[in-house]
Amino acid sequence: MPEETQPDQGTPLSRMRRRLAPPEFPTDDRSRMRMVVDSLVLHLHPTKVPQSTLRWSYTWGLGGLSALLVTMLAVTGVFLQMNYTPSPPQAYLDVLALRTGTWFGDLLRNIHHWSANLLIITSVLHLLRVFFTGAHRPPRELNWLLGVGMLLLVVAANFTGYLLPWDQLAFWAITVGTSILSYIPLVGQPLSRLLLGGPEVGPPTLLTFYSLHISFIPLGILALMAYHFWRVRKDGGLTIPKSASQQEQPAPERVTTIPHLVRREAVWAASWVAILFIFSMLIPAPLEGIADPAVSPNPAKAPWYFLGIQELLLHFHPLVGAVIIPALGLAALALLPFYDVQLENIGVYFRSYRGRYMSLLAAGGAILLTPLWVVLDEFVLDWAAWLPDWPTLLSNGAIPLAVVLLGLFALDEVLHKALRAKTEERVLALFIFLFTALVVLTIIGIFFRGPGMALYWPWEMPTTYH
Amino acid sequence: MTIDQQSNAKASRRDFLKLTWAALGGLAAIEIGGLALAYMQPRLAEGEFGGQIIAGKVDDFPPGSVSHIPNGRFYLARLADGGFLAIYQRCTHLGCNVPWDQTQAAFICPCHNSQFTPEGELINPPAPRPLDIFPISIQDGEVIVDTGQPIQRQHFEPSQVVYA
Numbered sequence: 001m002p003e004e005t006q007p008d009q010g011t012p013l014s015r016m017r018r019r020l021a022p023p024e025f026p027t028d029d030r031s032r033m034r035m036v037v038d039s040l041v042l043h044l045h046p047t048k049v050p051q052s053t054l055r056w057s058y059t060w061g062l063g064g065l066s067a068l069l070v071t072m073l074a075v076t077g078v079f080l081q082m083n084y085t086p087s088p089p090q091a092y093l094d095v096l097a098l099r100t101g102t103w104f105g106d107l108l109r110n111i112h113h114w115s116a117n118l119l120i121i122t123s124v125l126h127l128l129r130v131f132f133t134g135a136h137r138p139p140r141e142l143n144w145l146l147g148v149g150m151l152l153l154v155v156a157a158n159f160t161g162y163l164l165p166w167d168q169l170a171f172w173a174i175t176v177g178t179s180i181l182s183y184i185p186l187v188g189q190p191l192s193r194l195l196l197g198g199p200e201v202g203p204p205t206l207l208t209f210y211s212l213h214i215s216f217i218p219l220g221i222l223a224l225m226a227y228h229f230w231r232v233r234k235d236g237g238l239t240i241p242k243s244a245s246q247q248e249q250p251a252p253e254r255v256t257t258i259p260h261l262v263r264r265e266a267v268w269a270a271s272w273v274a275i276l277f278i279f280s281m282l283i284p285a286p287l288e289g290i291a292d293p294a295v296s297p298n299p300a301k302a303p304w305y306f307l308g309i310q311e312l313l314l315h316f317h318p319l320v321g322a323v324i325i326p327a328l329g330l331a332a333l334a335l336l337p338f339y340d341v342q343l344e345n346i347g348v349y350f351r352s353y354r355g356r357y358m359s360l361l362a363a364g365g366a367i368l369l370t371p372l373w374v375v376l377d378e379f380v381l382d383w384a385a386w387l388p389d390w391p392t393l394l395s396n397g398a399i400p401l402a403v404v405l406l407g408l409f410a411l412d413e414v415l416h417k418a419l420r421a422k423t424e425e426r427v428l429a430l431f432i433f434l435f436t437a438l439v440v441l442t443i444i445g446i447f448f449r450g451p452g453m454a455l456y457w458p459w460e461m462p463t464t465y466h
Numbered sequence: 467m468t469i470d471q472q473s474n475a476k477a478s479r480r481d482f483l484k485l486t487w488a489a490l491g492g493l494a495a496i497e498i499g500g501l502a503l504a505y506m507q508p509r510l511a512e513g514e515f516g517g518q519i520i521a522g523k524v525d526d527f528p529p530g531s532v533s534h535i536p537n538g539r540f541y542l543a544r545l546a547d548g549g550f551l552a553i554y555q556r557c558t559h560l561g562c563n564v565p566w567d568q569t570q571a572a573f574i575c576p577c578h579n580s581q582f583t584p585e586g587e588l589i590n591p592p593a594p595r596p597l598d599i600f601p602i603s604i605q606d607g608e609v610i611v612d613t614g615q616p617i618q619r620q621h622f623e624p625s626q627v628v629y630a
Binding site: 178199204296299318384396 | 503506507508509515516536539556559560561562563576577578579591592594615616
């Protein structure tokens with residue numbers, strides 16, 4: 001058409017401004033709709049979303065917050081790379097120089113550090129929200145698996161990043177963390193040797209971890225994120241919230257994504273960017289003295305998100321505590337949408353009123369029983385000494401594991417027989433019990449374990465460690 | 467064998483080609499995976515930890531003593547009968563350095579209180595096995611320790627001791 005091929009009128013400058021500046025908001029409905037459809041945002045979101053899914057207390061904005069943190073980490077990470085050499089002792093000196101010799105380097109490092117730690121928390125909370133509202137159930141099984149995969153990659157990113165400052169904290173946390181790995185039968189020790197580039201943490205380890213931290217792991221996270229977002233739309237968007245008393249799924253009232261969803265996302269993201277900046281200005285990321293391979297700090301602890309597993313190691317033979325229990329837990333988590341498949345109650349927090357009651361019961365039980373068991377095992381139970389002729393894999397591994405599994409079985413029997421819980425409520429309550437137990441073990445590992453990994457009250461913790 | 471049975475037993479041309487392509491693809495994946503693993507094997511430097519370390523002269527170590535060799539990351543234990551053991555300083559529990567405690571005549575790990583005899587034998591868990599050892603050779607009165615690969619052991623045995 002001759003009209004359309006006509007060149008723009010005016011000077012080059014005014015033509016440029018017309019192409020690049022946002023167009024004026026049209027007044028007629030049809031043009032406004034056109035503008036919405038043409039928008040970049042709508043490659044990610046559908047044009048309309050159910051109004052009820054916009055409620056903040058349904059999703060808590062956790063998936064979006066995680067995505068924001070990944071973006072923050074990518075941007076701050078690239079800037080941090082520009083002032084970093086992955087080789088000891090220069091790595092540590094570079095971190096010191098970053099703090100004192102660059103503009104805003106300290107702030108950048110703090111934002112990266114706190115975002116990374118917050119990302120682990122928001123990823124786990126997002127997983128919990130999805131499970132509590134039944135959003136992992138068919139047809140969303142694949143997206144649940146993608147999410148579990150991303151959670152593992154987030155932990156891997158955090159773990160490889162932990163070593164990079166090359167201070168005492170980093171060196172010994174990675175030493176302990178990779179030693180846990182080496183307890184996997186057959187492949188554990190070759191794998192740990194491959195990752196470390198030798199028998200111990202050293203210069204090759206730093207280079208390997210740095211390479212993984214800035215290449216394969218973030219690329220994997222970005223690829224899975226794209227796949228995850230796409231699956232959300234292919235699976236029909238978010239699950240529609242429903243209250244426990246509603247029988248029928250109400251027909252959702254839909255509103256346009258722009259501005260209703262996008263405005264909420266913008267406010268949420270801006271608030272969290274502000275929170276992260278303020279937090280990072282006030283609280284610096286930890287940095288101890290330069291790594292000294294000759295001096296182990298006492299206690300030597302893995303990164304905080306592994307302290308639940310390290311706590312298990314104090315109570316079980318390493319093969320049970322570091323391999324069998326985590327592997328069983330991970331398998332049960334990943335396969336959840338394949339055995340918790342009921343299609344009713346999707347979108348209802350905790351399945352039903354009874355589900356809420358049982359969730360509280362399970363969480364309370366775990367908060368009470370886990371410390372009790374830790375203290376009992378610390379001071380009273382000593383299977384290895386009672387059965388001196390047995391191999392420790394049995395006396396310190398199989399027997400306590402059998403006791404714990406029997407306890408879980410008894411809990412399930414109580415739910416099933418005494419409380420007449422339905423299958424989905426039993427799965428819910430057991431999940432909450434185990435998750436709460438893991439949180440309690442992690443808290444004990446972080447705050448209650450002192451020199452020699454002995455139990456201390458946090459307020460009586462000795463401050464001189466060596 | 468009838469013609470019918472033959473056509474059942476044999477793969478068709480299409481099946482054969484499919485299988486061949488799949489096998490070739492699998493082979494290529496294994497090759498590349500193997501290359502990547504081989505490439506990532508640790509590099510070892512001579513004279514540093516990971517190579518041959520000269521601990522010192524035999525006579526420098528009195529019987530019944532434990533000496534730390536920092537650049538080799540091991541303790542050279544000379545037992546009362548004059549035999550040598552090169553004990554890796556890394557705790558078999560979670561990898562902390564285990565200091566030698568002269569007053570208690572034991573290796574005591576600061577991290578989780580694992581304890582070991584001068585021979586490296588386990589006295590107190592949570593460590594699952596004795597401290598690892600390195601192979602020793604004695605040439606021209608010098609104790610030479612190969613720190614390339616620590617040797618794991620379930621118990622201390624006299625055959626692990628090397629005599630001058």
